[in-house]
Amino acid sequence: MDADLGGGVLKQRLARPGQGKSKGYRTIILHCAGHRAFFVYGFAKSDRENIRMDETAQFKKMAKHIFGLSEAQLNTLIANGQIEEIESNDEKISK
Numbered sequence: 001m002d003a004d005l006g007g008g009v010l011k012q013r014l015a016r017p018g019q020g021k022s023k024g025y026r027t028i029i030l031h032c033a034g035h036r037a038f039f040v041y042g043f044a045k046s047d048r049e050n051i052r053m054d055e056t057a058q059f060k061k062m063a064k065h066i067f068g069l070s071e072a073q074l075n076t077l078i079a080n081g082q083i084e085e086i087e088s089n090d091e092k093i094s095k
Helices: 053-067 071-079
Strands: 002-006 009-016 021-032 034-042
Touching: 002 053, 009 053, 021 053, 034 053
Parallel strands: none
Antiparallel strands: 002 009, 009 021, 021 034
């Protein structure tokens, strides 16, 4: 993790092939320790310097909301295609 923005919002740098992390990408991840992580936004450092303070506040509101959802509510969002569950090696990462 590169930056903990508070409220379950993390900013992570990702390297761009051949250019390293400083000229790479930034991602916003909502993370509830030991439970789940949600990728919610990504941008190239060359496209914008950073996220604004008002955006950080909105991501914090989003984290509070999404971490309050029940398993059934999350499954409904997945079934409706509103969020996507990522799997690795045929195993659901969220479990």
